[in-house]
Amino acid sequence: MSTASVLAQPRKRSLLRRLPIVAQLNQSVGVQRFMLLTGVIITSVYVLVAIFADVIAPYSYSALSGADGRNFGSQQPPGAAHLWGTTVGGLDVFSRTIYGARTALIVVVVAVVLSMVIGVLLGLLSGYFGGPLDRVLVVICDAIYAFPSLLLAIVISIMISGGQSTFWSGILSAAFSITVVYVPQYFRVVRAEVVRVKAEAFVESAKVIGARHSRILFRHVLRNSIRTLPLIITLNATEAFETLAGLGFLGFGIAPSAAGEWGYDLQKALADVTSGIWWTALFPGLAIVFLALGISLMGESLNDLADPRLRRRQADAGESAVPAETVVEAQS
Amino acid sequence: MSNVVDIENLSVRFATDAGAVTAVDGVSLSVGEREILAIVGESGSGKSVTSKTILGLLPETATVRGAVVLRGRGRDAGVDIVTLGKKELREVRGRDVAMVFQEPSSVLNPVYPIWWQIAEGLRAHGKVSRAEARRRAVEVLERVGIPEPEKRIDHYPHEFSGGQKQRIVIAMALVLNPGLIVADEPTTALDVTVQAEILDLLRWCRDEFGSSIILITHNMGVVADLADRVAVMYRGRIVEEADVAALFSAPQHPYTRDLLAAVPRVGGGHSATALSREATDASAEVPREPVVAARGLEVTYPGRLGRSGFRAVRGVDFEIGAGEVLGLVGESGSGKTTIGRAIAGLTKVTGGSLRVLGHEMRGIRERAFRPVRSDLGFVFQDPGTSFNPLLTIGEAIAEPMVVHGRAASPDDARGRVEELLEAVQLPRDYADRFPHELSGGQRQRVSLARALALEPTLVVFDEPTSALDVSVQARVLELIRELQQRFGFAGLFISHDLAVVDLLATRIAVMYRGKLVETGPNSQVLGAPRDPYTQRLLASLPVPDPAEQAARREALHALAHADGA
Numbered sequence: 001m002s003t004a005s006v007l008a009q010p011r012k013r014s015l016l017r018r019l020p021i022v023a024q025l026n027q028s029v030g031v032q033r034f035m036l037l038t039g040v041i042i043t044s045v046y047v048l049v050a051i052f053a054d055v056i057a058p059y060s061y062s063a064l065s066g067a068d069g070r071n072f073g074s075q076q077p078p079g080a081a082h083l084w085g086t087t088v089g090g091l092d093v094f095s096r097t098i099y100g101a102r103t104a105l106i107v108v109v110v111a112v113v114l115s116m117v118i119g120v121l122l123g124l125l126s127g128y129f130g131g132p133l134d135r136v137l138v139v140i141c142d143a144i145y146a147f148p149s150l151l152l153a154i155v156i157s158i159m160i161s162g163g164q165s166t167f168w169s170g171i172l173s174a175a176f177s178i179t180v181v182y183v184p185q186y187f188r189v190v191r192a193e194v195v196r197v198k199a200e201a202f203v204e205s206a207k208v209i210g211a212r213h214s215r216i217l218f219r220h221v222l223r224n225s226i227r228t229l230p231l232i233i234t235l236n237a238t239e240a241f242e243t244l245a246g247l248g249f250l251g252f253g254i255a256p257s258a259a260g261e262w263g264y265d266l267q268k269a270l271a272d273v274t275s276g277i278w279w280t281a282l283f284p285g286l287a288i289v290f291l292a293l294g295i296s297l298m299g300e301s302l303n304d305l306a307d308p309r310l311r312r313r314q315a316d317a318g319e320s321a322v323p324a325e326t327v328v329e330a331q332s
Numbered sequence: 333m334s335n336v337v338d339i340e341n342l343s344v345r346f347a348t349d350a351g352a353v354t355a356v357d358g359v360s361l362s363v364g365e366r367e368i369l370a371i372v373g374e375s376g377s378g379k380s381v382t383s384k385t386i387l388g389l390l391p392e393t394a395t396v397r398g399a400v401v402l403r404g405r406g407r408d409a410g411v412d413i414v415t416l417g418k419k420e421l422r423e424v425r426g427r428d429v430a431m432v433f434q435e436p437s438s439v440l441n442p443v444y445p446i447w448w449q450i451a452e453g454l455r456a457h458g459k460v461s462r463a464e465a466r467r468r469a470v471e472v473l474e475r476v477g478i479p480e481p482e483k484r485i486d487h488y489p490h491e492f493s494g495g496q497k498q499r500i501v502i503a504m505a506l507v508l509n510p511g512l513i514v515a516d517e518p519t520t521a522l523d524v525t526v527q528a529e530i531l532d533l534l535r536w537c538r539d540e541f542g543s544s545i546i547l548i549t550h551n552m553g554v555v556a557d558l559a560d561r562v563a564v565m566y567r568g569r570i571v572e573e574a575d576v577a578a579l580f581s582a583p584q585h586p587y588t589r590d591l592l593a594a595v596p597r598v599g600g601g602h603s604a605t606a607l608s609r610e611a612t613d614a615s616a617e618v619p620r621e622p623v624v625a626a627r628g629l630e631v632t633y634p635g636r637l638g639r640s641g642f643r644a645v646r647g648v649d650f651e652i653g654a655g656e657v658l659g660l661v662g663e664s665g666s667g668k669t670t671i672g673r674a675i676a677g678l679t680k681v682t683g684g685s686l687r688v689l690g691h692e693m694r695g696i697r698e699r700a701f702r703p704v705r706s707d708l709g710f711v712f713q714d715p716g717t718s719f720n721p722l723l724t725i726g727e728a729i730a731e732p733m734v735v736h737g738r739a740a741s742p743d744d745a746r747g748r749v750e751e752l753l754e755a756v757q758l759p760r761d762y763a764d765r766f767p768h769e770l771s772g773g774q775r776q777r778v779s780l781a782r783a784l785a786l787e788p789t790l791v792v793f794d795e796p797t798s799a800l801d802v803s804v805q806a807r808v809l810e811l812i813r814e815l816q817q818r819f820g821f822a823g824l825f826i827s828h829d830l831a832v833v834d835l836l837a838t839r840i841a842v843m844y845r846g847k848l849v850e851t852g853p854n855s856q857v858l859g860a861p862r863d864p865y866t867q868r869l870l871a872s873l874p875v876p877d878p879a880e881q882a883a884r885r886e887a888l889h890a891l892a893h894a895d896g897a
Contacts, residue, residue, distance in 0.1 A: 201718035205782070208676050209732040210705030220720050 036301035042294025050102040058083075059092045061099035061260035075272065078279050085279040088268055091256065097283045099260025104241040104291060107171050111178035111240035112233055118179065119186025120226065126187065127194030127225075128217055134191075141184035150250075153177030153243050157252045170254030170261070174244035182236045189232060193225035200224075234299030238292055245288055262288050334403055335362040336512045336544040337386060337429075338410070342398035344381050344390065355381045357568035358398075363512065366538055368545045370559035370576075372552065372591070374801040378568040379548050383514045386546070387431055388413050388421040404428035405511045426453045430505035434517040436497035440489035446473075447485035450504050457508060468507060475540075476503045476533060495526035502533060509541060516548045523663035524828065528872040528888060531557050550802060552595045553874030556580060556881040564588050576878050594806035595876045601834035603854035623689060623790045623822040624652040624675055630683030631670050644670040646846040647684060654789065657816060657823040659837025659854075661830055661869070666843040668826050672792045675824060676710050677701050689790060706736045709783030709791035709821070714799050715775035719767035725778050726763030729753070732785045752781040755818075756811060773804035777811065784819060793825045797832060809835050830873055834858060842866045867891060 025036060049056060065071045066081075076086040084093040126134040157173035197203060198221060206216045247253045248263025256264060262284040269281035344356040356378040363369045371379040384390055385400055401410035404427060411424065430453075433439045441449060450472065451465035460468075466485060473481035476499045489497060498518065505513050515534060519527040535558060537543050547558060555562055555576065562579045564572040564587065572585040583589045631645040645667040652658045662668045673679040675688050677698070686693040689704050712718035719728050729752055730745035739745035750760040756777040767775060776796060783791055793812070797805040813836055816823060827833050833840055840857040842850045842865065850863040861867045871888040875881050 201712045201714055202720045204678055205710065205712060205718050206720075206731065207678060208705065208708065208710040209735050209782075210702045211731070211735045212702075215735065219723075223722050224720065 032301050032304050035297050035304075039294050039297030039299075039301060042290055043298060046101050046291050046294065047105060049098055050105040053098050053102045057092075057095040057098040059095040061091070061096050062257045063092065063095070064090050075277055075280070077277075084283045085277075087265065087280050088272060089256065093265070093279060093283050096256075096260040096265055097262070097287050100262040100265070100284060100287060101291070103167075103171065103254065103259045103261050104244060107174045107178075107244045108237045108240045110171065110175035111182070112236050114175060115179040115182035115236060116186055116229070116233065119183040120190050120222075120229075122183065123187040123190030124194055124217055124222060124225070127191035128198055128213075128221060137187065138191075141187050144180065144184050147181070149177060149181040149239065149243060150246050152180060153247055154250065154252055156180075157247055167254055167258035170247070170252075170258070171244070173252070174247055175240065178236070178240040178243055182232075182239070185232055185236070186229070189228055190225055193228070194221055197221050197224045231299060231302045234295050234302060238295045238299070241291060242288070335364050336367075336403055337546075338362045338399075338401040339382070339386070340399045340401070342382065342385060342396070342400060344378070344385060344397075345395045346391075347393045347395070352395075354568055355394075356385070359565075359568070359570055361563055361570065361573075363544045363546060365511075365544060366542050368535075368538055368547060368558055368560045370547045370549060370555040370562045371565055372549060372555055372562060373565035374550065374591075374803065376567075377565040379565045380516055382565070383431075383516055383546055383548050386413060386512070386514055387425055387429055388416060389431075402428055402512070405509070422456065426508050426510065427457055428510055429512040429514060430508065430510045432498075432501055432505050432513060432515040432518045435521045436494060436501045437489070437521075439501050440497060442489050445486050445488055446492075446500050450485075450500070450507055453504055453507050469503075472503045472507045473500070476500070476506065478503070493526075494522055495529060498522060498526075498530050499533060502530075502537065506537060506541060506543075510543065512544045512546065513537065514546045514548070517550070518547070519554060520549070520551070525663065525868055525872045527554070528874070528885075531874070532885075534558060551874070552592060552802070552876035553881070556876050556878045557874040557885065564591070580877055590803060592876060594803040596806065596809070596829070596831035596835055597875065598831045598834055598858050598870065598873060601831070601836070601854065602838050603834050603858045621690065622651040622653050622687075623656075624650075624824065625687045626650050626671075626684065627686075628684030629671070629674070629681065629686050631667070631674055631679055632682045644846055645674070648843075648846075648848045650841055650848060650851060652790070652822050652824060655820045655822055656839065657825055657837045659833035659840040660824060660826045660843060661828065661833050661840060662843030663828060663869075665845075667846040668828075668843045669794055671843075672710075672794045672824055672826050675790075676708060676792055677705075703736075706732070706786045707788045707790060709786075709788040711776070711779050711783050711791065711793045711796045713795040715772050715779055716799070718779055719775065721767055723767075724763065725753075725765050725767065725770070728767070729763070729778065729782050729785055732782065736786060738786070748785070749781075752785060753778075755784070755815065756781045771804075772800050773808055776800060776808050780808075780812065780815065784815065784821075787819060787821075789821055791821050791823045793823060793827075793836075795827055798828065805832070812836060830858065830870065842869065 025033070025040070059066065072082065072086045072090050072092060074086065074090045075088055076082050078085040082092050082094065084097065086092055087096070122137060126137045153174055156177045157170070160173045160176070161169035203216060203220055206220050211219075244253065244261070245263035245266070248261045248265075249267045251267065253264050254261045265284040266281060266288075269277075269284070272278075272280045339359060339361040342356055342359045343354065346353045346355055359378070359382055361369070361371075361382070371382060373379045381390070385396060386402065390396060396414050398414065400413040402413055402424065403410040404424070411420070413421070413424070416424065440446070447466050447469040450469040451460065454460045454465050454468060469485050470481045473485060478484055478496060478499055489500075492500065502518075513534075518534065519530050522530060531554060534545060534547070538545055547554070549555060559576045562574060562576050563570050564579075564585065566587050572579065572583065572588045574584070579588065580592065583592055626648055629645055629648045630643065632641040632643045635641040648667075648671065650658065660668045660671060670679055674681050674686060674693060677693065677696070681694040684694070689707050691701060691704055693701075723731075726746065726749050727742040729749045730739060730742040733739040733745045733748065734742060739748070742749075746763070749763050753760055753762055758774060758777055758781075762770070762774075762778075767778075770778065779796070796812070797808050800808060809832065816836070823836070825833060825836050830840075834854055838854060839852065840854055841848055842857065842863065844865045850857055850861060850866045857866060858870065861870055868888075868891060871884060871891055875884060
């Protein structure tokens, strides 16, 4: 007994240290820590760039001329006036790439929030109540799994705006299509956790107390069922902005007058590549690659860390069953 | 005569997130030939780690100091396990020392037939043909008492009962005829009646195969039944080591004395005082409606499509009067927990009638029963999982009050929460702690506080102490008894342990395979049981006294013999 209480104290971590990502950072070592740290830094840079785009970018995403009223000119090489040169349409590549981060991140946030709220809620209800509702939802989700997300995005984009996208309709079509594709992922994970959690004694004890379903669901089940979400969120985020870029590349994206968008720029740069104009394709391309890299590194290392993390949880849970024993037993 | 194993000044430390932890601290032990040494102690005392060191089963995080010298059969020179490499260790395991684990169901691999698993040990120590392996599997299974071994070696683990699985695990340990068997809580997961058989089998292993046995257990009754010598461990050290008779008759160390005193004994509870109680009960009987009344109660769990359901409870009649505690005893699968759950509305009643607090539970709607729940408390078996890990102790105790509108928020109920914590003898500031910061016994006290928060008239205790250490169990039981006298609630006390039930209940009901085989006051059920199953159950219960246990063992054998004839 006493062994357990001695050990229990240092195990307690402050709230900050238990936050997702922060907790993993503290836990990780070596290569995993490097991967996670790199991912976090890259992603944070993008977030900062997106927020302060107005300050960083010298021109607007749609500007064809500077303050002096002179046109930039088409396909200017990188130089003092245009850090990364200009596009075939006479737009400043640097400014558009910077503003592109803002568009991408808005899509990511909208898509993640939408799919998370819907997926978690459905998973919660489906897992907790079970029955016919559960079966129908599971079948629908399986069907959606089989559907290519880009095709879905094109269809939705046409439905929303007739294919001609303004800023919000472009963003929403990408975000909605990602939502539809990702709801099943959240649904599955949360549902599985809920099915496990609802069999635990503390949920039964809430039932015995006489708590209503809503109270059991949100006070007892929900918070105990969402520990794997950070990982899916990172996957979801990558997919979200890549779909936006894909839509832009296929011509269903956002018009250049509405926002900076990497996919559109890449498509316009297609012809340039063969004629030796490298700067129009390189920078938006790199922007996509690095954001994907940053978020994926974060997701990958979270995934890698998930196992030790799970083991740690099990040790905790085991300790609760027979307190001191596991301190010894869990190691052996 | 040389010892089979000599442990000298063994220390084991584990590197954990919270720094190094010493699990075993300077332990010296030895086991002679054909000797059964029991290592007893509470969870965390280091008894399992000590035994695992003998097999070299410690994880990489462990640092071992000291020496564990093992001598195989027919070898005079011993090997020091601590210094052995992986390859040498593999050779020693199985040949010189074998292990019997606690949970037979998780030791056997479910996808292989059992002969394959027995043969695995043979193959690890030399080339054995398939036919030869099967022949030896049959041989060893026959010796551990598996009927029709020729047929059964092709069966899979799930086709055997728990007791048979443990026999197979013992067979796996015996197949290479090792000099030493380490049995880590070999009967903890088994029912009392099966436990008696497995203990017989282990004794027979020693007598027949000449194996020495190290028995790790927390059950003093098992120790009294099987051991020759006992080592008592406490916080990684051996506090007392003595001959079994000497230890039980004259324990030296205060910890050993406490441990022995904490063991509940049949006849130590209400059965001793029941006669006077019965007399007063009879005169004071008022025609009040009982708190719980079951008439032909049936609970059937629905089967899969096209299969009939499982009848867990088959036509049970009983009553619990106001302020009375009924003990419900039976082995696993007897339906005792199902009855408790049915009373709390967690399991549907499918037949007969069950009236709880004036409400018919058969076909009742949750909406109608919800207000009644404030009159009903429930204490769960596992204190580890019965608390939401994200709520503080205070919030968990306040939950029933908030749910039933007696308090607006956990803060509002704070005063009452602190009162309750004091009632269960915990400090007030525990309200701010989280469940994982408390020990099992403390958590079970909190569980009691939560169950009593609304001063219910009925409390269901579902094996409230089976996950606790003996000494902790004694204190929790005492607390339950005190609270029962103070608050006067009626109770249903479910347990597999007759001695524990005797402490709390005034009447005992014995369940066997979904049926109630015997009901009556403690003194009658425990003193003069009429049903053969109750008799067997009582006789199987090992008592912490070697001399008396030996006599009881003979009596049980006589009983079994009479059954067989």
